[in-house]
Amino acid sequence: MHPVILVPAARMDSSPTPAGPRPATRWRVRDVTTGDLPGLGWTGGHLHRDYIIGMLTLAGNGEADYLAVCGPDGGPDGLGAVEYTASSGVPWMCMVQVSPQAQGRGAATALITALEHRARARGYLQVELGVEPDNVRADRLYRHLGYEQVRTERRSWQEAGPGGPPVTRNVTVLVLRKLLAR
DSSP states (O other): OOOOEEEOOOOBBOOOOTSSSSSOOOEEEEEEEEGGGGGGGGSSSHHHHHHHHHHHHHHTTTTTEEEEEEEETTTTTEEEEEESOTTTOOEEEEEEEEEEGGGGTTTTHHHHHHHHHHHHHHOSSEEEEEETTTTHHHHHHHHTTOOOEEEEEEEEEEEEEEEEEEEEEEEEEEEEEEOOOO
């Protein structure tokens, strides 16, 4: 088990809220556990829960690192993984998401930074991820953190259908890569 990583408080976020600017938060990053499952309703429906369980299995087998970023209450406010099984040999960062109440407060940056550290600790010099072209906020964050587009790629996954069975979503994603510091 890896140690918990404490991340310094993010700067004050000036995003408008009814109460004014949101206070800075000190984020803690740790491994996701099965004990987190009951509190992850914000992540999506039953299909996404199945993906989470699958990622926990990969992490348990050493094929991935699956991390949670936690605020003061200790529960996960964000999740993300880096898989080490890509045929390209380059780790693939995936499933990065932050709860609505933690967005804009440095949680995603803390999570991504911790995932990069895990990949680097395993000896990898770069990491890749995919972002949908219409996810402008995430794309802007990744580029701010040093990611650069290297190609586009078709990806597909199952999502809950509107009131019915799962549907397959096929999307062309921007594949971004970052060279990790030595």
